[in-house]
Amino acid sequence: MASSIENNNEKLTLKSSDGEEFLVEKHVALQSTLLQNMLDSDCSSADVIPLPKIDARTLALVLGYCKKHADASSSKQGELNSFDSEFLKDMDMGALFNLVLAANFMEIKGLLDIAAQKIADTIKDKPHQEVREIFHVENDYTPEEEAAVREENRWAFEGFP
Amino acid sequence: MANSCRSRKRRRPASSDWSGLHSDLLGSILNRLSFVDIVRIGAVCPSWLSVAKSHPSSTPPMLMLPDNLGDEERYLLSSWSEHDYGSSCFYSLSDEERYTLSSNQWKLGKTRCVGSSHGWLILSEDQPYIYNPFRGVSFQLPSLPSFPDFTGNVRKDIYSHTDNDDNLQVAYLLLLVTHLVSAGWMVTCEIP
Numbered sequence: 001m002a003s004s005i006e007n008n009n010e011k012l013t014l015k016s017s018d019g020e021e022f023l024v025e026k027h028v029a030l031q032s033t034l035l036q037n038m039l040d041s042d043c044s045s046a047d048v049i050p051l052p053k054i055d056a057r058t059l060a061l062v063l064g065y066c067k068k069h070a071d072a073s074s075s076k077q078g079e080l081n082s083f084d085s086e087f088l089k090d091m092d093m094g095a096l097f098n099l100v101l102a103a104n105f106m107e108i109k110g111l112l113d114i115a116a117q118k119i120a121d122t123i124k125d126k127p128h129q130e131v132r133e134i135f136h137v138e139n140d141y142t143p144e145e146e147a148a149v150r151e152e153n154r155w156a157f158e159g160f161p
Numbered sequence: 162m163a164n165s166c167r168s169r170k171r172r173r174p175a176s177s178d179w180s181g182l183h184s185d186l187l188g189s190i191l192n193r194l195s196f197v198d199i200v201r202i203g204a205v206c207p208s209w210l211s212v213a214k215s216h217p218s219s220t221p222p223m224l225m226l227p228d229n230l231g232d233e234e235r236y237l238l239s240s241w242s243e244h245d246y247g248s249s250c251f252y253s254l255s256d257e258e259r260y261t262l263s264s265n266q267w268k269l270g271k272t273r274c275v276g277s278s279h280g281w282l283i284l285s286e287d288q289p290y291i292y293n294p295f296r297g298v299s300f301q302l303p304s305l306p307s308f309p310d311f312t313g314n315v316r317k318d319i320y321s322h323t324d325n326d327d328n329l330q331v332a333y334l335l336l337l338v339t340h341l342v343s344a345g346w347m348v349t350c351e352i353p
Contacts, residue, residue: 097177104186112189120193128204135179140206149204153295155251155260156200 012039013048014063020056021048022063031066033107053105058098065111084110088118093135127160180206187212195255196220200295214296222277223251223260249294262294 012029014022029035038049051059065087072080088096096115103111123131132139141149150157191199191213203210226249249262276283281291283302292299 093179094177097179097182100186104183116186116189117193119190123190123202124194124198128201131202132205135205136177137180137206137209140180140208141204145207146204149210152297153200153203155262155295156197157204158260160201 014059015048015050016054016056016059017052018055020059022056022059024063025067025070028063028067028070031070031108031110033109035106051106054102055098058095058102061095061099062102062106062108062111066108069110084114088114091118129161180208182208184212188216191216192219195253196223196295197253197256197258197260221254223253225274225277225282226250226252226259251294 010026011023012026012035014024014029016022026039030039035049054062068083069080072083088099091099096118100112100115100119103115122134126134131137139146187209191202194202199213199216203213251260251262252258253260274282274284280295281293283289283291289302290299291302
């Protein structure tokens with residue numbers, strides 16, 4: 001566990017929902033609009049900033065993304081793009097779900113964009129039954145309701161199971 | 162019918178509840194999907210359906226084609242003189258697919274389509290009205306004399322038309338439609 005005394009102008013400590021603390025350089029934290037606003041309004045005078053909605057595994061991923069983007073100069077856009085496409089590549093759906101919530105909560109636009117794109121690419125052109133399985137969405141429709149939704153939009157389901 | 166009531170109240174707490182995804186977040190995912198994908202994912206679960214139904218599509222407009230023509234004449238504008246929209250076919254530029262609305266969904270017979278905006282067709286019979294073929298919803302528009310003081314910039318860029326008396330009317334209607342779209346359509350019902 002990092003000591004909270006280490007907090008100074010250059011670093012701050014973030015605490016995940018499961019109690020793990022992360023010492024983060026300020027310029028890395030500034031990738032998050034939420035943290036930026038907190039720092040601007042001096043709400044961060046507390047030694048530790050709690051992030052009660054984000055678990056340690058997800059926060060570590062988020063901070064990895066932020067560090068890469070904060071450290072790269074703008075001339076390295078190509079490198080960042082390939083980092084972004086690798087970042088989510090083999091991520092399971094549970095981790096992706098936590099990540100997109102975290103990116104939304106912490107207001108990290110770049111991360112939110114690539115996560116939303118990854119989810120959209122996963123959905124695209126797939127039958128809804130398959131989407132349900134991939135995302136583990138419980139089917140709340142009765143068979144009659146589901147048939148009604150399909151019937152109402154029959155044109156969109158041509159050639160789909 | 163016990164079976165049809167199953168699991169309605171019995172949602173087990175999942176670690177990642179995709180069906181409970183906040184509508185803003187789901188919306189930013191839908192922004193990256195084509196219109197047909199958005200319609201299809203409404204069949205995944207009721208909460209996605211409610212978001213998908215109200216989501217404004219950002220995909221390019223579809224081309225409306227008469228379905229009662231052969232493949233060759235389908236693409237000739239000269240074949241359109243009849244204005245018979247007895248059944249309807251839409252060509253999507255984004256995924257290069259052709260979609261046909263079933264006859265029980267497409268309820269227009271011979272009518273005059275004078276324009277379109279944001280997925281709504283503007284149709285003219287005795288009284289102008291607008292119709293969303295994919296939602297099967299129509300709204301009567303007030304006739305233009307109901308708006309004696311109506312002024313504003315006429316958006317001719319949305320729609321081109323030959324220069325005749327109808328032109329102004331259609332342009333006004335389109336402007337009205339654009340305004341109503343941005344007002345969420347609720348206004349439509351309140352207009353006398």
